[in-house]
Amino acid sequence: MFITTLGSHSSLQILHGAKEEKFNTAIITDAKRESFYKRFTFIDKYLVYDNFDEAVNHINSINNSIFVPHGSLIEYLGMDRVSKIKVPIFGNRNLFEWESNQKKKMSLLEKSNIKIPESFESIEDVDRLVIVKLPGAKGGKGYFLARNKSELKNGINTLLEKNIIKNLDEIIIQEYVIGIPMYFQFFYSPILKRVELTGIDIRYESNIDGLKRLPWGNETEPTFVVAGNIPVVARESILPKAYEYADNFVETTKNIVPPGIIGPFSLESVVTDNLDIIVFEFSGRIVAGTNLYINGSPYSWLYWNEPMCVGKRIARELNIAIQQSKLDVVTT
Amino acid sequence: MFITTLGSHSSLQILHGAKEEKFNTAIITDAKRESFYKRFTFIDKYLVYDNFDEAVNHINSINNSIFVPHGSLIEYLGMDRVSKIKVPIFGNRNLFEWESNQKKKMSLLEKSNIKIPESFESIEDVDRLVIVKLPGAKGGKGYFLARNKSELKNGINTLLEKNIIKNLDEIIIQEYVIGIPMYFQFFYSPILKRVELTGIDIRYESNIDGLKRLPWGNETEPTFVVAGNIPVVARESILPKAYEYADNFVETTKNIVPPGIIGPFSLESVVTDNLDIIVFEFSGRIVAGTNLYINGSPYSWLYWNEPMCVGKRIARELNIAIQQSKLDVVTT
Amino acid sequence: MFITTLGSHSSLQILHGAKEEKFNTAIITDAKRESFYKRFTFIDKYLVYDNFDEAVNHINSINNSIFVPHGSLIEYLGMDRVSKIKVPIFGNRNLFEWESNQKKKMSLLEKSNIKIPESFESIEDVDRLVIVKLPGAKGGKGYFLARNKSELKNGINTLLEKNIIKNLDEIIIQEYVIGIPMYFQFFYSPILKRVELTGIDIRYESNIDGLKRLPWGNETEPTFVVAGNIPVVARESILPKAYEYADNFVETTKNIVPPGIIGPFSLESVVTDNLDIIVFEFSGRIVAGTNLYINGSPYSWLYWNEPMCVGKRIARELNIAIQQSKLDVVTT
Known part of the structure; x- marks a missing residue:
């Protein structure tokens, strides 16, 4: 059986752990990173994509495989493409939308x-130190702190001017604890x-x-x-x-x-x-x-x-599930 | 033989190491944390206390046991209760008072x-950057820095006003290196x-x-x-x-x-x-x-x-001592 | 065969790794640190020097040995003495001069x-935040930051006044990224x-x-x-x-x-x-x-x-080289 993942984020760990647990391993990677991933001997199969639609096709192309999603999956492929993944996913795919x-x-x-910290719907409600975040796993890009409404407005205007956001719905204003x-x-x-x-x-x-x-x-x-x-x-x-x-x-x-x-x-x-x-x-x-x-x-x-990294832990969970004929309990 | 400790601070490490070295393990824990410690399979016995007197009784109740003190022991039980521990303690119990x-x-x-840094008996002697500390392992609570006598006096007044201390004997004024x-x-x-x-x-x-x-x-x-x-x-x-x-x-x-x-x-x-x-x-x-x-x-x-954490090292020392009939050398 | 190194920097790691890989191990150490290195049982041989010329003699005195240089070698012995090391060195000794x-x-x-960051030949060219460094592995001693020419000049004057440097050729002015x-x-x-x-x-x-x-x-x-x-x-x-x-x-x-x-x-x-x-x-x-x-x-x-630290990796490389009769490929 194959464990597969998208080449980024924690894919080395996921596939190293999978190999430790005796799975076959495959990486779906863009062409630029192929040579990077070829440095590691615990990866059995390389599927190289030129665009994200091809990435999804590659994911679906591997028979008898389980796909492990990681924190960069949605950021790379987008929700629509992720919903086209037909092979079993380790974990609960219904959570992606949430x-x-x-x-x-x-x-x-x-x-x-x-x-949780207080969230502010309206700039006018802000009465304390806040952090402004852009949603999605953008790795903190564009985040800024503001101590008051005026700093907040200035910061948001900069985001708008630089076309980093198009409207206020795209940002989260959260109390900075x-x-x-x-x-x-x-x-x-x-x-x-x-x-x-x-x-x-x-x-x-x-x-x-x-x-x-x-x-x-x-x-x-x-x-x-x-x-x-x-x-x-x-x-x-x-x-x-x-x-x-x-x-x-x-x-x-x-x-x-x-x-x-x-x-x-x-x-x-x-x-x-x-x-x-x-x-x-x-x-x-x-x-x-x-x-x-x-x-x-x-x-x-x-x-x-x-030694038990999370990548190996995932593969171990799959192994235990397989032994107990409960693969459906850990995949969706 | 049992290795026992109070549930807090480094108790997971102590008991995990003890189990690695083939000891039986017991934790003396308050009721609120019992379910937390029950998550770990290397703990054999749970003695749950409602008050600290009961905790001491629990410690003393386990036959053929050695109690391992950690950095939170005195803070929890106080010196008087600790002196009532009758089972052998790993380490030198005479040091507690010091x-x-x-x-x-x-x-x-x-x-x-x-x-060591200079210590100041009197506020008037302070001529450099100092840190004011509250004694006991309070984990840094109430500590503050002062650059001069006036900042020092302000800080101390705050401690007094907030009833964090009752008099100056309770604080240490130490050069901040x-x-x-x-x-x-x-x-x-x-x-x-x-x-x-x-x-x-x-x-x-x-x-x-x-x-x-x-x-x-x-x-x-x-x-x-x-x-x-x-x-x-x-x-x-x-x-x-x-x-x-x-x-x-x-x-x-x-x-x-x-x-x-x-x-x-x-x-x-x-x-x-x-x-x-x-x-x-x-x-x-x-x-x-x-x-x-x-x-x-x-x-x-x-x-x-x-793999040798300090918890395991303690248990290893006990094992070597037992083999050499020198348990009295490492316990008091 | 012996793996030897100078007692400092990463010598514990180098000799621990060498012992793991079944080499004999020797340390060349000054008298003050001898008792420190005697704490570790993976060191087979201690050669104690009173001056750096003696250190080089010690290095050369061990038959059938390979010397492992580390980041403090040149700082301690200087280029001239290092060039007098006659035993094989793991790595490329031609790089030392570079x-x-x-x-x-x-x-x-x-x-x-x-x-790489921009380097500035002349103080007058500096137009951004820079860091001034002293060459050689001095561990960051004397380094300072300057935001503009005037801060830069002040800092350099201090180095000159304190006799930390004798002339400007001894410093590097590098853009601080x-x-x-x-x-x-x-x-x-x-x-x-x-x-x-x-x-x-x-x-x-x-x-x-x-x-x-x-x-x-x-x-x-x-x-x-x-x-x-x-x-x-x-x-x-x-x-x-x-x-x-x-x-x-x-x-x-x-x-x-x-x-x-x-x-x-x-x-x-x-x-x-x-x-x-x-x-x-x-x-x-x-x-x-x-x-x-x-x-x-x-x-x-x-x-x-x-477990594979760099010290052990060096010894492993030597072992593989020896097995393949390629010791000359990894030593100079």
Whole structure:
């Protein structure tokens, strides 16, 4: 059986883990990156596309395969093409639509009794520090901070002038919670019926994380483009709340977007100085921060006592599902 | 034989390591966290307490057990209750009292020929940048920086007004050394008669490590609540001095607080741009930064060539001690 | 056969890896650090020197040995003494001279079609934010930033007044690219004929990375002394460009400094918010950031599926070369 994925984001990890679990592996990659992926011997098959329609055809062309979606899938292919994927997908494909709509997304968190930042519908309502985000996994491009309405209006005008957005519906204005970022990576196994914490990371963003090192203040406009990830562990006393949130989220998605979350998801959070966890976003698929933990994370070792990255964990879940004739439970 | 600990801080690591070394494991946890700890299969026994007196009773109730103290023990139970623990404790229980008294604590470092920051008895003596700390492992809560007497007085008044402290005896005014934090984690084996470096970490503190990412300056009051830890390695040429300090510290504690340090301890340091190591605090037990290295640290691999977290190292030391009929050498 | 190295920088990793690969190991160390290195059981032989001439004699005294140079070699011994090393060196000793000359160094990058920052020959040409560097692996000592000619002149005058430099030829004035640092660590195997990414790190510098945590601005002069390293992974979509640069660099050195790069090298880079990689320096030998990955990095696991630090990778390359009677291909 083949495990396949789109060449980007966390595809090396996904296919390396698949090979560890004795699957055949195939990558669907654009021509420019083919030579890059050919460096890795754990990839059995290369399907090279010139355009995204061809990418979908390639995905569908591999018999006896399961496709693993990752955080860049929708950004690359778009919702329409993703809906044309006919092979089984690991995870819940019904979640894609919810993820691409910021309001539906935040509502899933809210219904899970998870603390979230305030969102502002109207510029006029803004009464605190906010961050303006562009939806979709654009990796932080175009994000900016504003301390008040006037900074907010200026920033939005710049986005409009530069044609980065066409109208205000395209942006999200969210309270910027003061605290430290922590991205909690989870895995829900519908076979083992448990949530596992697979790791925690911090995003490493250009240029903001470089600007911090300049000895002077406000001279360069900060940008928030994710270029990498840094490992972190949390105080043990924070973890019960993080797991509770994860459990709640799994339950909510079971009810509202059946069959609910399957496999990796992430609660992207700020931890305040009261040690509160405020979740400002979630990812319903494998996140790039898991690339830190190809050899397992401090948390995955608590469960598995062997190197267990999320890519391998997905393949392991598929193997257990196959053994129990429950492949339909983990794919859609 | 059972290894037991209090559910918090580094208890997952301690019990995971104990199980790896074939001990039975028990956790003493409050009711709220019971379901959290039940997620982990390496814990054999759960003793749930409603109040801290019951916690001590639980600790004492397990026959043929060794209790492993960690950095949150005194903060949770208080010195009086800890003194009522009747089962053998891994490590030197005589150190607890020294750790809870800031002056005695710093004197142990000073007597070890370890460079430490200047401490100020009186506000009027302050002539440089200082940090004001509240004693006890409060995780940095209430800490603040002051550049001069007037900022210092303002900060202290706030602590008094908010009833965070009742009088000046409760605070420590310490020179704030300019440099970068590095927390050196060591393990002293009285059986193998050697100091091992088990890892180095940086604390990840809310909100100060988030404020750095704001493009403007001094608008939000910084706080220093430890919410996590980030891994780091040191230049190899710094390590000889760090080990020398660790050796000295082991010797000092042997003389002054017999039988001296046993097992994990940490020298919490700032490294200056002269590559000097200034130690501003120590921990006489396992620190939370070791949670980074469940699968071993870059340094532990130099000794053990197998995954060796500090939790497992404790259990290993107990196993070696048992084999050599020296359990009394590593417990008090 | 012996693998030997100079006691500093990454010598623990080099000799630990050598022992893993069944070589005998020897360290050439100064008297002060002898007791430090005696803590580690994987070192078979200690040759203690009182002066650097003696160090070279020690290196040459070990029969049937291969000497592994690291990033501190030239800084300690100087070019003249290094040229007196008569035993085989792992890697290309012809590169040392190129590395010690900043202009020749940058030209190798330029000829590899690698994006580099602008360099300024004359103070009068400076029209943007620059960093002033002192050549040689001084670990960032004396570096400073300047926003304009007047700050630049002030900084240079300070260096001259403090006798840190004697004339302007000793400094490099380089455009300071706004973005985030990423140090890409590679290994080129002339036996397997491939470039491997062995890890990525961020330098942890005193005092600049501590100053970030001060709530006020420009009161303390920042310094850039490397005291440690922090692990990081990159967005997968950045990696093809990084590998392309590495390939180009290997080719260029083959042509210009034959036999070209052998073994570890590093492309020290800034990643901009366009996700461009700008390489501001390279190292032709093992860098200290590899000390993070004694148990392998997220990337090395993709190749080796076993713990594979760069020290061990060097020894593995030597073993493969010996098996194929190609020792001359990896030593000079």
